[in-house]
Amino acid sequence: MKKTSSPQNLYSSQRKQKSAFQEGDTCNGTSKNNHKSHPALKYFRVAVKKFSGIFTIFLFSQRKAASKSDITDGSRNKKDQIRGVSSPIDLSTGSYSNSSSRHKYSNASSNAASGQVGTLNFSFEEISKATNKFSPDNKIGEGGFGTVYKGRLKDGTLVAIKRAKKNTYDKVLSSEFRNEILALSMIEHLNLVRLYGFLELGDERIIVVEYVGNGTLREHLDGKHGNVLELAERLDIAIDVAHAITYLHMYTDPPIIHRDIKASNILITEKLRAKVTDFGFARVTTEDSGVTHISTQIKGTSGYLDPEYLRTYQLTDKSDVYSFGVLLVEMMTGRHPIETKKPNSERLTIRWAMQKLKEGYPVLAMDPKLRRNAPSTMAVEKVLKLAHQCLAPLRHSRPSMRKCGEVLWGIRKDFRDSAFPSPSTSHHSANFPRRDSKNRDTPFGIEDRGNFKFISA
Numbered sequence: 001m002k003k004t005s006s007p008q009n010l011y012s013s014q015r016k017q018k019s020a021f022q023e024g025d026t027c028n029g030t031s032k033n034n035h036k037s038h039p040a041l042k043y044f045r046v047a048v049k050k051f052s053g054i055f056t057i058f059l060f061s062q063r064k065a066a067s068k069s070d071i072t073d074g075s076r077n078k079k080d081q082i083r084g085v086s087s088p089i090d091l092s093t094g095s096y097s098n099s100s101s102r103h104k105y106s107n108a109s110s111n112a113a114s115g116q117v118g119t120l121n122f123s124f125e126e127i128s129k130a131t132n133k134f135s136p137d138n139k140i141g142e143g144g145f146g147t148v149y150k151g152r153l154k155d156g157t158l159v160a161i162k163r164a165k166k167n168t169y170d171k172v173l174s175s176e177f178r179n180e181i182l183a184l185s186m187i188e189h190l191n192l193v194r195l196y197g198f199l200e201l202g203d204e205r206i207i208v209v210e211y212v213g214n215g216t217l218r219e220h221l222d223g224k225h226g227n228v229l230e231l232a233e234r235l236d237i238a239i240d241v242a243h244a245i246t247y248l249h250m251y252t253d254p255p256i257i258h259r260d261i262k263a264s265n266i267l268i269t270e271k272l273r274a275k276v277t278d279f280g281f282a283r284v285t286t287e288d289s290g291v292t293h294i295s296t297q298i299k300g301t302s303g304y305l306d307p308e309y310l311r312t313y314q315l316t317d318k319s320d321v322y323s324f325g326v327l328l329v330e331m332m333t334g335r336h337p338i339e340t341k342k343p344n345s346e347r348l349t350i351r352w353a354m355q356k357l358k359e360g361y362p363v364l365a366m367d368p369k370l371r372r373n374a375p376s377t378m379a380v381e382k383v384l385k386l387a388h389q390c391l392a393p394l395r396h397s398r399p400s401m402r403k404c405g406e407v408l409w410g411i412r413k414d415f416r417d418s419a420f421p422s423p424s425t426s427h428h429s430a431n432f433p434r435r436d437s438k439n440r441d442t443p444f445g446i447e448d449r450g451n452f453k454f455i456s457a
């Protein structure tokens with residue numbers, strides 16, 4: 001394996017070295033084997049042994065794992081059958097640190113109702129009660145991992161309860177289950193779905209997460225939730241997602257690569273803000289500055305997969321940037337990444353949209369459901385240009401997620417300034433979105449500041 005130079009902004013130099021590699025995975029760099037003796041790893045191993053068979057739910061954040069193919073299809077209504085290259089175990093031997101920092105792995109849990117750190121143990125009976133014995137009436141979805149139910153805890157908290165399919169439960173699924181738990185237990189961010197806890201008992205694997213009740217971004221782009229998403233709202237959502245991934249890449253310790261950024265993994269709140277979910281494929285990285293990538297099996301969703309990762313099996317945070325580029329194109333065009341029913345020239349949405357951009361007619365790639373006017377076409381063009389950078393074939397040419405967030409913030413600001421020049425006339429403007437979103441004065445405005453509450457300037 002070739003050693004590559006360190007990508008810009010890959011890891012914060014301030015972070016302490018912490019390694020959480022798994023058996024079957026390798027890392028490139030000087031401290032490849034450091035994890036073997038890391039005390040945090042021992043801690044996690046003990047923790048894993050303990051939690052199998054115990055009715056303990058760690059309150060925190062979420063995910064589902066996958067009995068599905070390792071690569072799912074980004075095209076409409078279809079699951080791809082492409083398998084991963086091999087099947088090392090993800091995070092089944094990952095590590096908890098005993099740090100008290102909320103950025104770091106923690107064995108603490110939080111109170112679902114208050115959202116504060118604490119502990120709460122769920123019993124199977126409690127989960128069963130919350131879902132009215134897993135009543136079909138409470139079923140809200142079905143994914144590769146299993147069935148998703150809406151539930152209400154006894155303190156009134158609404159939750160989504162993900163129950164793994166028993167017949168598909170196996171070692172890999174178990175590792176994916178733990179993978180998600182481990183990744184999610186580390187995070188706390190406004191734009192990431194929160195894990196309230198999990199239960200692993202016998203053949204039951206259940207994850208309890210924050211309920212986000214307004215569907216997925218993909219459903220919104222498909223117009224399944226009434227109003228079409230306005231451009232201003234799409235920009236807000238794109239910024240939310242950029243912040244969420246920036247947080248994973250730069251402000252968790254160690255960093256996390258999501259690996260499955262796609263429109264159906266973006267849940268939408270009632271206020272049309274975004275929460276990123278689905279951490280079954282997430283990988284915890286290392287902070288060793290000598291390590292530039294992790295070599296691992298390919299996972300993700302076709303249509304969103306970084307071609308360099310596909311070719312080399314080397315995973316870096318820039319793979320998420322690539323997927324984010326696909327997502328940006330999806331949001332501007334309204335199309336799925338792979339459109340099987342379109343003519344050949346339009347089947348791969350990014351190729352088609354980038355071609356329109358190159359020809360100087362990005363407006364032709366713009367979602368027909370969006371209103372066309374000078375500010376909106378200009379904003380779409382700028383977003384497509386950013387997407388073009390994210391989609392660079394070589395990861396070193398792609399911007400960091402933080403940079404993407406900053407660029408998008410500037411695009412949104414320019415769009416608002418030109419579409420709604422005066423507050424006194426803005427409410428009467430034909431361009432004004434039906435559902436106004438919050439004002440933000442800076443890239444880290446009031447709400448954004450919440451997103452970045454852990455960042456010290």
Ligand SMILES: Nc1ncnc2c1ncn2[C@@H]1O[C@H](COP(=O)(O)OP(=O)(O)OP(=O)(O)O)[C@@H](O)[C@H]1O
Nearest residue numbers: 064140141142143144145148160209210211212213
């Ligand atoms: N936290 C949640 N709050 C509300 N609804 C949710 C939540 N998580 C999932 N859902 C609903 O359940 C459905 C299935 O979710 P799940 O994450 O299991 O699978 P998926 O992402 O749709 O499929 P895949 O297996 O391809 O990733 C989602 O489409 C969504 O409608």
